[in-house]
Amino acid sequence: EQLVESGGGLVKPGESLRLSCAASGFTFSDSYMHWIRQAPGKGLEWISSITSSASSTFYADSVKGRFTISRDSSAKSSLFLQMNNLTAADTAIYYCARGSETGSTTYFDLWGQGTLVTVSS
Amino acid sequence: SYVLTQPPSVSVAPGQTASITCGGNNIGTKAVHWYQQKPGQAPVVVVYDDSDRPSGIPERFSGSNSGNTATLTISRVEAGDEADYYCQVWDVNTDHAFGTGTKVTVL
Numbered sequence: 726e727q728l729v730e731s732g733g734g735l736v737k738p739g740e741s742l743r744l745s746c747a748a749s750g751f752t753f754s755d756s757y758m759h760w761i762r763q764a765p766g767k768g769l770e771w772i773s774s775i776t777s778s779a780s781s782t783f784y785a786d787s788v789k790g791r792f793t794i795s796r797d798s799s800a801k802s803s804l805f806l807q808m809n810n811l812t813a814a815d816t817a818i819y820y821c822a823r824g825s826e827t828g829s830t831t832y833f834d835l836w837g838q839g840t841l842v843t844v845s846s
Numbered sequence: 847s848y849v850l851t852q853p854p855s856v857s858v859a860p861g862q863t864a865s866i867t868c869g870g871n872n873i874g875t876k877a878v879h880w881y882q883q884k885p886g887q888a889p890v891v892v893v894y895d896d897s898d899r900p901s902g903i904p905e906r907f908s909g910s911n912s913g914n915t916a917t918l919t920i921s922r923v924e925a926g927d928e929a930d931y932y933c934q935v936w937d938v939n940t941d942h943a944f945g946t947g948t949k950v951t952v953l
């Protein structure tokens with residue numbers, strides 16, 4: 726089971742970036758997926774989730790209206806995060822993670838290695 | 847938003863017990879999950895649903911949750927346990943919340 730993120734890099738404020746996360750070794754189409762980020766030297770921040778069927782998406786207030794989560798559950802088994810109007814506050818390592826649902830809650834049982842996004846002029 | 851407060855740091859001698867707290871309003875009514883993050887690595891879940899351990903996690907890691915405080919306990923601490931630890935809950939009003947994180951130092 727593996728998650729591999731890509732697409733990070735250095736961008737200027739106001740620019741856009743699209744992150745990808747390739748899943749393998751498990752049934753991606755059955756999995757609730759998430760993006761979580763970590764600013765340099767800071768803690769973890771959940772930013773977005775998408776249900777297994779892609780019928781519902783959820784966002785933290787800090788990214789709502791600027792970021793869009795999506796997925797491709799075909800043979801490519803990929804998760805995406807479209808990030809628009811980036812600011813310095815978005816500088817972070819971005820992790821994709823698989824959600825494991827137990828009863829009425831979810832925890833993150835598989836994480837990728839992360840991809841670094843730096844927003845700077 | 848739902849706030850989860852952890853002590854910034856905990857120091858412990860090898861072989862001793864480390865206790866990491868996670869404070870939140872009525873956190874005892876929620877399921878708490880704990881992650882270990884070593885430098886330069888992604889987090890790994892060490893306890894879920896307050897006190898369950900994923901396969902491969904040593905029995906030295908245990909959790910409890912009651913009232914306004916959840917606790918991760920690491921027994922017989924080893925040098926390899928040195929890491930940052932985060933608690934996490936899901937709340938219907940605020941989605942997923944992480945604690946502020948605790949750096950565990952093995953003396």
